[in-house]
Amino acid sequence: MSDDMKVLELSEEEQSVRDKFIYMLTHWFGPILGLIAIWAFFAITAGKDFVDLSNQQLIVLQTVVVGTAAVGATMIIISGGIDLSIGASIALTTMTVAWLLDKGYSPALAFVGGIFTGMLVGFTIGSLVIGHIGRVGATVGGIMLGLWIASTDAGWLGGLISGFILFGAVIAFNEIYIKRVPISSFIVTLGMWGALRGVAKWVGNNEPIYPENRGWVGDLMAGVPIGDSGFALPAPGVWIMIISAVIMVLILTFTKFGRYAFAIGSNEKTALLCGINIRGTQLWIYTLAIAFGGLAGILQFAFLSTGDPTTADGYELQVIAAVVIGGASLLGGEGSVLGTIVGALIMTVVANGCTKLGLENYVQQIVTGAIIVSAVGLEQWRHGAKYAR
Amino acid sequence: MSDDMKVLELSEEEQSVRDKFIYMLTHWFGPILGLIAIWAFFAITAGKDFVDLSNQQLIVLQTVVVGTAAVGATMIIISGGIDLSIGASIALTTMTVAWLLDKGYSPALAFVGGIFTGMLVGFTIGSLVIGHIGRVGATVGGIMLGLWIASTDAGWLGGLISGFILFGAVIAFNEIYIKRVPISSFIVTLGMWGALRGVAKWVGNNEPIYPENRGWVGDLMAGVPIGDSGFALPAPGVWIMIISAVIMVLILTFTKFGRYAFAIGSNEKTALLCGINIRGTQLWIYTLAIAFGGLAGILQFAFLSTGDPTTADGYELQVIAAVVIGGASLLGGEGSVLGTIVGALIMTVVANGCTKLGLENYVQQIVTGAIIVSAVGLEQWRHGAKYAR
Amino acid sequence: SDRVDLSDDSMKVQMKLVGKNVVPEKTIITDNKKIKLAVIPKGTTHKYWNSVKAGAEQACKDLGVEMVWKGPLKESDRAGQIVILQQFGTSDDIDGIVIAPLDENALLRPIQHALRMGKPVVLVDSPLNGKPGVDYVSHVATDNVKAGELGAKELLKYMGGPNKVVLMRYLEGSQSTLAREKGFLDVMHNTPGVDILVDNRYGGATSGEVKISALNLIDKIKEADGIYAPNEPSSIGVMLALEQVRLAGKKHFVGGDAALPLLRGLRKGEIDALIVQNPYKMGYEGVKLMVEFLHGKPVPAKINTEVAVVTKENIDSPKIQEFFK
């Protein structure tokens, strides 16, 4: 759907069957076929234990955090960028949510705070990517100095004033002397990968935060039991992931903004020539996409009941893997939200299935690796060497 | 007649200023200047403790593992590829070296085994990148089946035979039905990132290996004291890094193979057109580059005295950061081994300086992140938006 | 011989042998103000280490010495801990190092080297595969095998006899918890009728990873009657998983360490008992031993800090509260 407008370099046979239905199939037929095959494999080998309804619910539940984050990441990757720091963003969000709840703020406020954290991170990353390094420096420097001065005798007012002065000075210096210098998102988020974890630890003073009252935010990842039947409806988190995906599909398919993301990913220069405000669009892409990361962070918090600065380590690569298994190209210009969700499911199914089979951790790691490579390999094989390199 | 109007061009004035010396300066002046500035900053703030000769030796020593791996990675990145699994390769190598020593093999054999591990990993990654997925599948599948059958009643002979049969069958199937499907190195090494750690754990049966007798391999990261003077020569590992760098510079500058790495990274299609065997060259690039990863793994083993399947976690990004800070472009076609070493040094200096200043981990993480972004940002600023994506 | 106090002289002699005459002269310090210690935890991710830090800081205050605190991020990062140790090892203004080695073998050489550089080392929490008075000064820790045995016995008590049990391990290579897991398994193996459903699953370094591991094992957990987890992240992870599938309070569960959510779980009846250590005291004693040693005083080769079994009933008693600092 998001790919309605996307185009394939048609291999010779494919062109004749260019009808919409087939077209959609070719786009995420691959990943879905993969998912079915892998599921079937475990259903046969692991048996009842694996095919249980409750196990299916578990699989979906465990996909939710990576899945929601990957929905956002799909847009970033379509636009030709990458986010290596999404794991750290998720960890940071669990910390701010926990911190807010711990201070006694309402769950609603904590929820909003979580999404806001994601947006702020996204805005920062976006600003750096489009070259507003000075602006970011001014903001961070101002806040730091302000907080520091505030903690001394000078108090809050002193802090506020000095923070603003530094902010203004840096901005002014920046405007006068510094040209805008765009930096590749790989580098920006490579830096953020460590830095955001640092910030997360700083929020909790090097410790996890365990808020006592978590309200409904704490229940987002719990199934909703139907009476005493023993059955439960999927947790709210599952719906959140689904709604996120639907929203993203709509944005990518039907809005200018979404089409701009594709255009920028396909050829930034052309987008610029065509009057697309690429810098502004990129800023919004990162802000919006990592807002989904904030949402994922809230869900991770609900999953852990804990604000944990070390959580979600390595999720960055899982998220990218999900998007890529789902059919996106790291060179930008193509990708599919539904494919991404399928990609995320594939990874959970492998982890779950391996455990059900009683395989050791290391076997699971090897199998997951092999699946990532084969999934993309197969996809490529179907498409010809399109994504090569 | 009309084509009289197709016209003359103006001569380029700038060409004359193209002096090789300036060119080289612009190439790694940036990173070196950065290193000096950061060093000076810590020298002033942390004082004598930091500027101590012994501390300088320590800084170099602690750069050795990432530095040696990054020397190899430089070639991969120049050729337009990336290696996200180098950390896992290093961990795997510490395991094989430890395993060999533990079984009583000689240090020399363990050393060779370590490099061989790296080469094998590189060969596998290279094979997948160039699309020999079937070949790799056949090998791995054959070995697995063989080992499994060998462990049953059928014994070694049965294992060998059945392994070979599977191998042959897969190869044959492959040749008949499967086209070669190149896969992007990002995906291949994303898969390897988990899979190789799985293999490393498997080698040690989920546990680290602590060989009793490590011989000279165990001493590679220890300084060599000069008599009783209290002074020590740099550890052999330092020389290994330096020699690795020199070898790589020579390869990249003076051999066809090295120039082909640049050509492939700059424009794969052109390289293909000019009759460069790009697939073969890529295979060798990965094999050779990750042989340096094996070397790094041996040094990491010496550093730990332990085969540790979980070690070097996150080194993949440190290695990439070193290469990129050193002036390489992730789009391929450019990069400098010397810049890479400087990049690796920068990161060690930051870690060391922060510790000497008594700063907490999280501060160090934030500072390192900021430095990565600023280093590349500054570099970009000097070059104009050349690398901007 | 572990518990034998070494006399002033024998200690010095042994240290001399190793340190090639570097150690003794330098180690005798008379002025407290000059003393600065480095304290290195296994990781910086758990509440547990902040208790150790609090204890160490208190000791520094009481004794009038200074300290710096720095550790690797994760408890599996051997190289990271060695790097930090080396950095302090070359610092002129560091006089001694208190460390919780995250691997008993990998840290041996770097610790020996630190000693050669004139920095004696006191161990806390986890052991080193070396000799006290030779490779390191002294070791302050829980008797972890005992702690594990205690956990097993408590679990058997609550289950009311032998039954099906699940062990959720912590991390590959972490000696302290491995010892606890061993203690636990020893008792269970020696109790006829016990059926150990799972004993080979390592949960992971953070509670999130453990929760996922536990959920993936949920069939075994449903089948079991009792569960044991050796420390903070593993216990929290198991508790979260039990809550997720609404089994909390329905299974017998003995955990380890005194993090806030575990204490809450205990009060709610989701956890039967916690085997807690005294990290605060480890930190305190570690620093104190180091300072005494630097003054040339005799120090014991090993101090076992005590463990306590915390239950709903005794959780508020002052004696138990001591363990939660």
Added chain:
Amino acid sequence: MNQPVPRLKIENAIKHFGQTIALDGVDLELMPGEIHAIIGENGAGKSTLMKALSGAHKLDTGKMWLDGQSYKPLSPHDGRSSGVSMIYQELSLAQHLSVKENILLGVEPNYRGLINWPKVKRQANQALEGVGRPDINLDLPVMELSNAEQQLVEIARSLATGCKVLVLDEPTSSLTQSDTQKLFSMMRTLKKQGVSILYISHFLEEVKEVCDNFTVLRDGVSVGNGSVAETSTDEIVSMMVGRDVKQMYPKSKHDVDEVVLTVRSLQGEHRKPEEVSFELHRGEVLGIAGVVGAGRTEMLRAIFSLDEIKKGDVKVAGFIGHASPSARWLHGVGMVSEDRKFEGLATGLSIADNIVMSSMKNLGPLGFITRRGLLKASKPWIEKIPIKCADAFAAVDSLSGGNQQKVAIARLLHADVDVMLLDEPTRGIDVGSKAAIYEMIDQLACGKYDGDGRKRAVLIVSSYLPELLGICDRIAVMCRGQLGPAKPISECNELQIMREATGTGDKTGDNS
């Protein structure tokens, strides 16, 4: 009989891309030492045929012989080693590598893998001498060269490796006149050495000048061939198009209205353009002539805010001051880039996507974008210009070079701008389509293009003087970054423009 063996023979070449029939039975014969032109409309199958010959494409059916031997190249490398060397329509150089390395890529003189750098330099230098440009710096990375120089490096590369058949696919579309002449003399030298050359060009003048024989392709079929000397240009054109092109340059009466674009003392970030001033009126077509590298592209980019402005200002309608490309579109200004591969098109996206990229208004209800809306917006242009394609949602990279260029022009029309900046708009476009585009420009200027009678202003940069002389109301000449006065077309002639452009003519006073 003892007939000479043709160097190359192609029989019944057929190639389909899905439903698209690119080649539908082409026959060709090429003798040693013959220069043979391949001509035809955009999308006729010229590049496809050449790619099949070089090994980049595989023919569905058909046979090829090289010197009497059956020839079936599996890859471009294979083709090359058999002696077939090709310069592609789109440049293919390794941008980071130096000139000398690019020239000898793949055939470096070496001793056991160690490159013999002095020898590399010597051979590269020889090759550059062969194309008449030994002045190009061998050590410079190729990305620092101009388009024309890069083109020459590419040609030098095929010389360095030596070949029996040299294929040149529109080599002169970005060459200067003097470089074109050097290329021709090189071709003649090769011809004497017995090398056969296949030459593709939309400039029939060039074909007449340098080729011996020609083959015309239409819709994938060879519809005619003959000797260049014995066939008139008009005959060739009607073979190509299938009808007579009566009027190449239509010209209705243009009444100029108010000034819509004023450029005053415009100075670019780097030297070019230098202190440029001119005015553009509604209802006129203003041409900018000049040699390659004069700075015309830079001037357009500065006006369109793609490059920074150091000094001076650009006034569009009422607006002066700092702007961005997106603001320019809002001001009613649109631009076609000369560099379609790297800037002009979002390859990977569809034709429809590329056309609507300049304006995404009214593509569906409530500002949303629907598939139907896309189709409705793009279909008219595809039919009107016309663009030869499978359908509106086909990938833009599946189009032939000329048709890709037409997509870029369609985008400008779709946005319905008042001021059009066209940089080499007809590069690579066939004769018939050119005529159609000239007609369109003419209609746009005099307000007859669509119903509302609104007159547009057109600023066109071109290195092809006949088209400027044919369609412009006024022409200004740019030389070394400086723009001469815009003179009415009645006062312009080729010779005088050439003089001004090369800086050999008298420097007349300042601008209009």
